[in-house]
Amino acid sequence: MxxxxxxxxxxxxxxxxxxxxxxxxxxxxxxxxxxxxxxxxxxxxxxxxxxxxxxxxxxxxxxxxxxxxxxxxxxxxxxxxxxxxxxxxxxxxxxxxxxxxxxxxxxxxxxxxxxxxxxxxxxxxxxxxxxxxxxxxxxxxxxxxxxxxxxxxxxxxxxxxxxxxxxxxxxxxxxxxxxxxxxxxxxxxxxxxxxxxxxxxxxxxxxxxxxxxxxxxxxxxxxxxxxxxxxxxxxxxxxxxxxxxxxxxxxxxxxxxxxxxxxxxxxxxxxxxxxxxxQAAALAKKMAIEKAEKEKALTDSYNQRERCWQQAQEQADRTCASGYDAASRYLHQLFEAYQFKADEAEFAQRFKRFVVANNSRKALLNRLSDLL
Structure with a gap:
């Protein structure tokens, strides 16, 4: 150096x-x-x-x-x-x-x-x-x-x-x-x-x-x-x-x-x-604030889930690496939101349809392997 x-x-x-x-x-x-x-x-x-x-x-x-x-x-x-x-x-x-x-x-x-x-x-x-x-x-x-x-x-x-x-x-x-x-x-x-x-x-x-x-x-x-x-x-x-x-x-x-x-x-x-x-009290306060912010973000995503599914498909249809990355982010966010609202079964159905619709896009599915 x-x-x-x-x-x-x-x-x-x-x-x-x-x-x-x-x-x-x-x-x-x-x-x-x-x-x-x-x-x-x-x-x-x-x-x-x-x-x-x-x-x-x-x-x-x-x-x-x-x-x-x-x-x-x-x-x-x-x-x-x-x-x-x-x-x-x-x-x-x-x-x-x-x-x-x-x-x-x-x-x-x-x-x-x-x-x-x-x-x-x-x-x-x-x-x-x-x-x-x-x-x-x-x-x-x-x-x-x-x-x-x-x-x-x-x-x-x-x-x-x-x-x-x-x-x-x-x-x-x-x-x-x-x-x-x-x-x-x-x-x-x-x-x-x-x-x-x-x-x-x-x-x-x-x-x-x-x-x-x-x-x-x-x-x-x-x-x-x-x-x-x-x-x-x-x-x-x-x-x-x-x-x-x-x-x-x-x-x-x-x-x-x-x-x-x-x-x-x-x-x-x-x-x-x-x-x-x-320091312990400050850490606990920080974690509580972060948890509240996370829960609010998940609630917002769940309430806007139809729009999120649509945006995920729009990004997938770009058929490029950045589009697949963005689609993956939407889907992982949706998975957490459905999980937070104890609605995993509904997510599984919607996600299965998404996979079928994009079955030929192997690079995208590789990014979603942990959700499959």
Whole structure:
């Protein structure tokens, strides 16, 4: 099997100017490059740059995968977005690069064993903007997911602040992240139990109030924003807030409550039992819905059986493979419908007449051999 590598990066705040695009072109002559994105794949060879360096200099989100199982998701945040206390634990799945301006989070998988292709990559990439926005607004659950995975791997992991986040109701994007990175759901549930029963810090997730923010801007800050807008042609909310941020970056709180292996361990057995019950209930509900849908479809087919017999014969009269396939589908559906309505004798009579009428069509009868 040949090697295959996929890279995709995007700029969410502002644009890549002509100089930046030209610099990127020297890195890859075959990449698709625009004012906001960079995408390339390789069957042989590799990118002539370190992805994390490209991210720090040019982009806000990025994704990489290789067909031997390596996956990296990149999310760049303004410096000081996440407190140092939250990023101090060791994890093979989370790497952090920081400079004076940015925090770059890299979520990694060394060996992904399930099938994965460009469509899957594009689907996950489309979630990264929402995940980045959540992190910037104070929703730090992705980092806690990686802590749980590290804990599940070796049972010993450095403590992180115990902050109240909602781990019982996850958005589609967050669920997608948990699925791709194989986050242990029993531990997620155990963490939710910890937060319900243990002292913890409140999350500082505040809704942006535009009127209040605008009212508090000085004339100098307004001039700065207007100048930046004219220079770039666009100014995102995140950029505007960063340019007018009044509190210093990297100011860590003093945390009193901490998540440790000792804190979460007593809840794991209960969480596993509860998760199994919930999964069994969800499966039973799904099967009940599927059964109801199946019974409705069979009832509809039985009520329209004359039309179905007619359609089966019309398809058989086409005397071609696709026609015989369609006729076979109608007849198998009819068999199930008659069986569901306990009317097998009537089906047997009608089917016998159908076979006699199509006795010369051996290819069709072969498709019906299990009904003969």
């Amino acid at each position: 040949s090697e295959y590598q996929y890279y995709k990066f995007a700029r969410l705040d502002g644009y890549l100017d002509a100089k930046a695009q030209q610099a990127l072109r020297t890195i890859s002559s075959r990449a698709e490059i625009s004012a906001t994105s960079f995408q390339v794949y390789y069957n042989y060879g590799d990118l002539k740059a370190e992805p994390f360096e490209l991210m720090l200099k040019y982009f806000d989100i990025g994704f990489y995968y290789a067909n031997w199982g390596s996956i990296d998701a990149y999310i760049k945040l303004p410096a000081g977005t996440l407190p140092d206390a939250l990023l101090c634990f060791s994890s093979y799945g989370l790497h952090v690069h920081e400079n004076d301006e940015w925090q770059l989070l890299i979520f990694s998988i060394e060996e992904y064993y399930d099938y994965f292709d460009d469509e899957d990559a594009d689907g996950f990439f489309n979630n990264l903007a929402a995940l980045r926005s959540g992190l910037m607004q104070g929703d730090w659950r992705l980092v806690y997911f990686m802590w749980l995975k590290a804990f599940d791997f070796n049972g010993e992991v450095e403590s992180v602040p115990l902050i109240q986040f909602d781990f019982e109701h996850l958005s589609e994007e967050v669920e997608g992240f948990a699925a791709l990175y194989d986050i242990p759901l029993a531990l997620v549930k155990a963490l939710a139990m910890v937060l319900n029963e243990q002292p913890r810090h409140q999350a500082k997730q505040t809704q942006f109030q535009f009127d209040a923010w605008l009212h508090n801007l000085s004339e100098a800050e307004k001039d700065t924003l207007l100048r930046k807008l004219f220079e770039q042609g666009q100014l995102t909310r995140h950029q505007a807030l960063a340019l007018t941020r009044k509190e210093p970056a990297n100011t860590d709180e003093i945390y009193q409550y901490w998540l440790t292996p000792e804190v979460i361990s007593p809840f794991i057995e209960q969480a596993q039992s509860q998760l199994q019950q919930e």
